[in-house]
Amino acid sequence: MLPNKKGYFGEFGGRFVPETLMSALEELEKAYSSAKKDKGFQKELKYYLSQYAGRPTPLYFAQKLTKKLGGARIYLKREDLCHTGAHKINNTLGQGLLTKRMGKKRVIAETGAGQHGVATAVAAALLGLECEIYMGTKDIRRQSLNVFRMKLLGSKVIPVKSGSRTLKDAINEALRDWVTNIRTTHYLLGSTVGPHPYPVMVRDFQSIIGKETREQILKQEDRLPDYLVACVGGGSNSLGLFHSFYRNKRVKFIGVEAAGRGIKTGKHSSPLLAGSIGILHGSESYLLQDKDGQIRETHSIAPGLDYPGVGPEHSFYKRSGRAKYVPVTDKEALKAFLLLAQTEGITPALESAHALAYVVKLAPKLSKNKVIIINLSGRGDKDVHIVAEALGVQL
Amino acid sequence: MNRIETKFKELKKKKKTALIPFITAGDPDLKTTKALVLEMEKRGADIIELGIPFSDPIADGPTIQEADIRSLKHRTSLKDALDLVKELRKKTEVPLVLMTYYNLLYKYGIKRFVAQAKRSGVDGVIAADLPVEEASELKRYARKSNLNTIFLASPTSPSQRLKLIAKESRGFIYYVSLTGVTGAREELAKDLIFSLRRLKRLTNKPIAVGFGISKPEHIRKIRRYADGAVVGSAIVSVVEKNLKSKDLVKKVGDFVQRLAQSCY
Numbered sequence: 001m002l003p004n005k006k007g008y009f010g011e012f013g014g015r016f017v018p019e020t021l022m023s024a025l026e027e028l029e030k031a032y033s034s035a036k037k038d039k040g041f042q043k044e045l046k047y048y049l050s051q052y053a054g055r056p057t058p059l060y061f062a063q064k065l066t067k068k069l070g071g072a073r074i075y076l077k078r079e080d081l082c083h084t085g086a087h088k089i090n091n092t093l094g095q096g097l098l099t100k101r102m103g104k105k106r107v108i109a110e111t112g113a114g115q116h117g118v119a120t121a122v123a124a125a126l127l128g129l130e131c132e133i134y135m136g137t138k139d140i141r142r143q144s145l146n147v148f149r150m151k152l153l154g155s156k157v158i159p160v161k162s163g164s165r166t167l168k169d170a171i172n173e174a175l176r177d178w179v180t181n182i183r184t185t186h187y188l189l190g191s192t193v194g195p196h197p198y199p200v201m202v203r204d205f206q207s208i209i210g211k212e213t214r215e216q217i218l219k220q221e222d223r224l225p226d227y228l229v230a231c232v233g234g235g236s237n238s239l240g241l242f243h244s245f246y247r248n249k250r251v252k253f254i255g256v257e258a259a260g261r262g263i264k265t266g267k268h269s270s271p272l273l274a275g276s277i278g279i280l281h282g283s284e285s286y287l288l289q290d291k292d293g294q295i296r297e298t299h300s301i302a303p304g305l306d307y308p309g310v311g312p313e314h315s316f317y318k319r320s321g322r323a324k325y326v327p328v329t330d331k332e333a334l335k336a337f338l339l340l341a342q343t344e345g346i347t348p349a350l351e352s353a354h355a356l357a358y359v360v361k362l363a364p365k366l367s368k369n370k371v372i373i374i375n376l377s378g379r380g381d382k383d384v385h386i387v388a389e390a391l392g393v394q395l
Numbered sequence: 396m397n398r399i400e401t402k403f404k405e406l407k408k409k410k411k412t413a414l415i416p417f418i419t420a421g422d423p424d425l426k427t428t429k430a431l432v433l434e435m436e437k438r439g440a441d442i443i444e445l446g447i448p449f450s451d452p453i454a455d456g457p458t459i460q461e462a463d464i465r466s467l468k469h470r471t472s473l474k475d476a477l478d479l480v481k482e483l484r485k486k487t488e489v490p491l492v493l494m495t496y497y498n499l500l501y502k503y504g505i506k507r508f509v510a511q512a513k514r515s516g517v518d519g520v521i522a523a524d525l526p527v528e529e530a531s532e533l534k535r536y537a538r539k540s541n542l543n544t545i546f547l548a549s550p551t552s553p554s555q556r557l558k559l560i561a562k563e564s565r566g567f568i569y570y571v572s573l574t575g576v577t578g579a580r581e582e583l584a585k586d587l588i589f590s591l592r593r594l595k596r597l598t599n600k601p602i603a604v605g606f607g608i609s610k611p612e613h614i615r616k617i618r619r620y621a622d623g624a625v626v627g628s629a630i631v632s633v634v635e636k637n638l639k640s641k642d643l644v645k646k647v648g649d650f651v652q653r654l655a656q657s658c659y
C-alpha cells in the first residue's frame with residue numbers, strides 16, 4: 001500500500017503543517033525516496049540493523065502459553081530483544097542515517113514511554129548527532145528509568161509542562177522546536193503519524209518486522225499465519241508487522257487499542273474505536289476530539305499508547321476493513337503482563353501486553369491448527385514501577 | 396471587493412501601513428474581546444485578527460498558548476467567535492479576520508463555516524497549519540462567498556512556493572518574519588528586509604508581516620517593504636498583564652495607539 005503523491009492513504013493523511021515546515025518535508029521526501037533506491041544506504045542500514053540492533057529478532061513459539069490457553073498456536077515476534085528493548089530502533093537507525101545524508105547535525109524527538117527517546121538517543125550517540133528529546137512531565141514521572149537512560153546516552157531531555165503533559169504535548173513542543181530550527185535539525189518522529197512522508201517512511205523502516213516474520217513462519221509452520229495481532233499507539237509496530245502481509249487477504253490483521261479504564265468511561269486512548277475524523281499533528285485521521293474540535297485528554301496505563309491520534313494508514317485500514325480494531329483495558333493488559341511473565345518468563349512492555357491480552361481472549365476460541373502471531377513490541381523493564389504501583393507494591 | 400481589499404486600497408492612497416492587531420477571542424472572556432475590538436479600532440487598528448483558541452497550537456509560543464488556555468477554560472468555540480463577529484457588525488465596519496487551526500474549521504464543516512462566517516460579517520480566514528496544497532475545499536467555498544483566504548509565506552518558502560502562495564492568497568499575504576513560533580522578539584530577523592523585497596517582486600498583492608513584530612520601531616523598519624504589520628503576542632501580553640485591572644481595555648488601547656503612530 002502506497003499513499004498517493006500528496007501522502008494520502010485513501011482519504012487519510014496529507015500534510016497539514018505551518019508553511020515554515022513545508023520545504024523541509026519536501027526535502028525529507030526527496031532524501032528518503034533517493035535513499036530508498038540507494039543500495040549503499042540500504043546496505044549500511046542493514047548492517048546496523050543486524051550487527052548493532054541484533055536483527056533478525058526471533059519468532060518464538062510460545063509453547064507454554066499456547067498450552068495454557070488451549071487453542072490456537074501462538075508465536076511471539078521478539079522485538080523486545082532488539083537493542084534498547086523495543087521496535088523503535090528500526091526507525092531511529094533509518095532516520096538517523098537519513099539525517100546524516102541530508103547533512104543535518106541535530107535531531108529532536110518526542111517520547112511517551114521513553115522507548116523512542118532512548119532509541120533516538122542511541123542512534124544519535126552512534127552516528128554523532130546532537131540530540132534533544134521532548135517528554136511530558138507526566139511521562140517523565142512514569143518512566144524515570146528511561147529518562148535517566150537518555151541522559152546517560154548524552155541526550156538532553158526537555159520536560160513539557162503544557163496540556164496533558166504526555167506524548168501529544170511532547171509532539172507539539174517538538175514541532176515548535178522544528179519550526180524554529182528547521183535549517184539545522186531533523187525531527188526524528190517515532191511513529192507512523194505526522195505529515196507526509198513520515199507515516200509511510202516510518203512504516204517502511206518498521207516493515208523489516210513483517211518481512212522477517214513472513215520468512216520465519218514459512219520456515220517454522222510452512223504456511224502463513226491466520227492472525228497478526230499488535231498494539232496500536234501511533235501505529236508503527238503494528239504496520240511494521242502487517243505491511244508484508246497486506247496482499248494475503250486470508251491473514252487477518254488485528255490492531256489493539258488502549259481502552260484505559262473502559263471506553264464508556266471516556267478515559268481511554270482509542271481513536272479508531274471511539275473517535276472521529278479530524279486533523280492533528282499534520283495529518284487527517286481518526287482522533288479523539290470534542291464537538292468543537294478540541295483534542296481530548298486520553299488515558300492509558302501504557303505511556304506509549306496514551307495518545308489521541310493514530311496513523312492515517314490505520315484509518316484507511318479501518319475504513320477499508322482490512323484490519324479489525326479491538327479494545328483492551330488497563331486491567332486486562334496488566335493481567336496479560338503477569339501471565340506472560342509467569343508462563344514464559346518474558347516481561348512484555350505494557351504496550352505489547354495489550355496485544356497479548358486480546359490473544360488471551362481470542363486463542364481459546366480458535367482450533368489448535370490456527371496460528372496467531374503477536375508483535376511483542378518491547379520489553380517491560382521500563383514498566384516495573386507502573387506495575388508495582390498498580391499491584392499496590394512498594395519498591 | 397470586501398472590507399480587507401477596500402482597506403488596503405484606502406491605506407495605499409494615504410501611504411499608511413496597515414496595523415493588524417491580534418487577540419485571542421474569549422481571552423479572558425468574550426465581553427472583553429468585544430470591547431477590545433472596538434477600542435483597538437478607535438485607537439488606530441486597521442484590520443483585526445481574532446484568534447480562535449485550539450488545544451494544540453503548534454505554531455504558537457508561550458504567550459498565545461496561555462491566552463488559548465485562558466479562553467478554553469470557558470470553552471470558547473468557533474461558533475462563539477462567529478456570534479461575536481455578528482454582534483460587532485452592529486457597531487463597526489473594521490475588517491475582521493479569523494485565525495485558527497484547521498481542525499476547528501474541519502470539525503465545524505468547511506461549507507457551513509464559510510456560509511456562517513460570511514453571514515456574520517467575517518472578511519478573511521487564516522489557518523496556521525493549512526498550506527495551500529491542502530486548502531482546495533476551503534478555497535472552493537470561500538471564493539464563491541468572497542471570504543478572503545489568507546495564506547502564510549515563510550523564510551523557508553522557495554520562490555516557487557511563494558508564487559503559489561501569492562496566487563492563492565486573497566486580501567493579503569501573511570509573511571512570517573522568522574523561522575519560529577509566535578512570540579514577541581527584541582530584534583527583527585536579519586534577513587527580513589531582503590526576504591520582503593524578494594516577495595514584493597513576485598506579487599502585487601498586499602503583504603502583511605507577522606510573528607515577532609512587537610514594537611513601534613519594528614513597524615518603522617519594515618514600513619517601506621510591507622503593506623501591513625501584524626502584532627500578536629505583544630498585545631496579548633498587555634492583556635495578560637492586566638487581567639485583574641479595570642483598565643485592561645484602555646491599556647491595550649494605549650499600546651495599539653503607540654503602534655498606530657508608527658504606521659504613518
Ligand SMILES: Cc1ncc(COP(=O)(O)O)c(C=O)c1O
Nearest residue numbers: 115233234235236237304351378
Ligand atoms: C514497546 C512499545 N510498543 C508500542 C508502542 C506504540 O507505538 P506504535 O503504535 O507506533 O508502535 C510504543 C510507543 O512508545 C512502545 O514503546
